[in-house]
Amino acid sequence: MRLLFTPGVTTETSGRWVTATGGKFARLAYMFPIREPQPTAAEPSSGNTPPRLVLPEWTDGSTSRFVVRMLSDAAFDTKVDIGLPVAHWRQDFPRVLTALAALPYESEVPFATEFLHYIHTTSALPRREETDPFQPYVLGAYNTPTARYVAEKSQPAVLERLANLAAVDLSQQTVAAQQAMQTVVDHPSLLAMEGVNIVVIGGDAACSPAAVLAACGARVHVVSRHAAPRIAGEYARLVADVLLDTDSIVEYIAALPGPVLIVSTVYAPGSQHVHLAVALDAIIAHVVGRRSDVTVCIPGSPTESYTTVEGKPTGAVLVAQGPNYAVAKFIERARLLLLADAHYQATCETPSGNASGYPANLDGVAGRLDPITGGAPAKRGARVIRMVLPPTLSSSVLRDRRIEKALAAAPRVGIHPTTVPDTQCAAAALLAVGWWQATQHPRPAFPPRLSVAPEFAIHGGLWFSRLPVTWRLVIGMVKAALPTPRKVKGRSTKRKVF
Numbered sequence: 001m002r003l004l005f006t007p008g009v010t011t012e013t014s015g016r017w018v019t020a021t022g023g024k025f026a027r028l029a030y031m032f033p034i035r036e037p038q039p040t041a042a043e044p045s046s047g048n049t050p051p052r053l054v055l056p057e058w059t060d061g062s063t064s065r066f067v068v069r070m071l072s073d074a075a076f077d078t079k080v081d082i083g084l085p086v087a088h089w090r091q092d093f094p095r096v097l098t099a100l101a102a103l104p105y106e107s108e109v110p111f112a113t114e115f116l117h118y119i120h121t122t123s124a125l126p127r128r129e130e131t132d133p134f135q136p137y138v139l140g141a142y143n144t145p146t147a148r149y150v151a152e153k154s155q156p157a158v159l160e161r162l163a164n165l166a167a168v169d170l171s172q173q174t175v176a177a178q179q180a181m182q183t184v185v186d187h188p189s190l191l192a193m194e195g196v197n198i199v200v201i202g203g204d205a206a207c208s209p210a211a212v213l214a215a216c217g218a219r220v221h222v223v224s225r226h227a228a229p230r231i232a233g234e235y236a237r238l239v240a241d242v243l244l245d246t247d248s249i250v251e252y253i254a255a256l257p258g259p260v261l262i263v264s265t266v267y268a269p270g271s272q273h274v275h276l277a278v279a280l281d282a283i284i285a286h287v288v289g290r291r292s293d294v295t296v297c298i299p300g301s302p303t304e305s306y307t308t309v310e311g312k313p314t315g316a317v318l319v320a321q322g323p324n325y326a327v328a329k330f331i332e333r334a335r336l337l338l339l340a341d342a343h344y345q346a347t348c349e350t351p352s353g354n355a356s357g358y359p360a361n362l363d364g365v366a367g368r369l370d371p372i373t374g375g376a377p378a379k380r381g382a383r384v385i386r387m388v389l390p391p392t393l394s395s396s397v398l399r400d401r402r403i404e405k406a407l408a409a410a411p412r413v414g415i416h417p418t419t420v421p422d423t424q425c426a427a428a429a430l431l432a433v434g435w436w437q438a439t440q441h442p443r444p445a446f447p448p449r450l451s452v453a454p455e456f457a458i459h460g461g462l463w464f465s466r467l468p469v470t471w472r473l474v475i476g477m478v479k480a481a482l483p484t485p486r487k488v489k490g491r492s493t494k495r496k497v498f
Contacts, residue, residue: 050268051243053275054124063271064089067327070122071096074115080107093323094305097330101305101451108450109341112334119278119331128244136240136248139227158212159185161425165418171464172416176455177387180433181426190432191216196295197256199223201242201249201280202266206394206420207299209263209428210235216428221256223249242266243279250286259293261385261435264332267396270324277328281335288339288382295438296339297385297431298332301325302462303469304388306453333450336384340448343381347443383442385434386454391415391462392423409476415461415469430456 059066072084082099086092103111128134165173166181184190191213203210203222214220220235227239238252253260262284266276280298288294300306303321391397391407397417398404407417418426434456453463462469 184429205265212428302459387456390458409480413472413476
């Protein structure tokens with residue numbers, strides 16, 4: 001993709017007249033036909049290919065081109081420098097995402113607002129073919145809030161895994177995460193999460209806590225494209241597609257009684273993950289616009305670009321993931337920031353008599369969500385649970401033989417991936433403690449930050465190293481390939497661990 005740098009001239013892009021100022025805030029004009037970005041009528045989605053967003057014609061169907069344009073638009077309008085333009089997005093995206101993690105507090109919210117606004121006003125949701133007879137439907141029912149977790153056979157195994165994870169040293173997790181898992185071991189009733197409806201979008205994913213929570217008596221609602229149950233336990237299953245049935249998912253969540261906790265473990269390979277992240281963002285924004293008792297949790301990954309609570313950057317870990325995954329996670333973090341910031345501002349200005357801690361007298365958003373509009377619903381805040389789950393040996397991670405070999409050698413250099421059951425138990429424990437803390441302290445003590453990593457973080461040893469992760473993994477693979485030295489009598493041949 002070729003970029004044109006045009007300082008000091010007036011140019012028309014994206015249907016908006018702007019004046020470039022030169023220097024690092026100069027306007028970027030792309031060398032492809034620029035047309036009005038408002039999408040035309042959504043094309044029917046083919047049943048043979050995964051549904052995708054309807055992107056403007058000037059993208060030529062390229063998700064990367066669309067993302068880079070939205071990032072540059074938001075950067076220009078908020079006058080921040082994130083390292084654009086770039087000559088090769090796939091090679092240079094870590095530099096851009098690391099720059100986003102270094103934004104100051106006063107720039108984070110405006111940038112996230114503009115970025116999501118441009119994404120939603122420049123794309124549209126797909127729709128089903130008129131001949132498609134499918135309609136979203138519900139299977140099963142969730143558990144009643146009883147003491148079922150006491151007699152559940154799976155609970156001892158869950159608590160044993162949590163006790164083992166809590167015993168891991170702090171080189172692999174933060175203090176808050178360790179204390180949270182130990183709290184659940186000491187108080188197993190927290191896993192029941194009584195009184196709240198937990199909606200897990202993409203609940204069949206490997207890192208989803210739905211199976212553990214359902215087995216422990218929580219009210220779990222799984223949103224999935226698959227009708228066949230893939231997890232054990234009693235729960236309700238909404239069979240729907242996140243992209244094609246967005247409005248049906250919003251209606252389902254909006255109609256649930258009592259407080260609602262939305263958890264997303266949505267994942268898809270390649271650019272499809274970005275499309276799902278945009279649709280998920282629309283779902284969350286519209287549900288929050290219609291309810292005032294929503295809490296949102298989208299688990300993060302230690303491979304994202306953060307500034308840790310100790311003040312050390314982790315941007316070098318970005319190279320462990322591709323640009324599509326990194327951008328999708330950034331979209332999720334941007335929405336969490338806007339929800340948490342609106343909630344923080346409202347609770348600071350709301351009299352203490354408002355026990356709910358949510359802003360009042362805000363109109364909800366109803367109607368068809370096509371095209372998506374993300375600006376209006378974001379005015380209402382929501383409580384947010386932020387956590388980072390460990391690198392997991394799931395099928396989506398072990399999609400390449402080279403990655404599998406690198407992770408197999410990773411423990412030699414202080415990187416410790418976890419198994420899928422361990423990650424599920426950890427996610428359930430952090431979610432339960434996060435929900436309990438949110439209900440006990442509805443008013444945040446400090447403003448939210450997009451760039452600072454959550455205190456609930458199990459990074460598996462990816463953070464706090466003087467060497468980049470890729471270097472460490474290469475060293476581990478080399479060590480694993482070396483022959484094991486023979487033992488010599490009277491002399492130790494034990495190799496030091498890096």
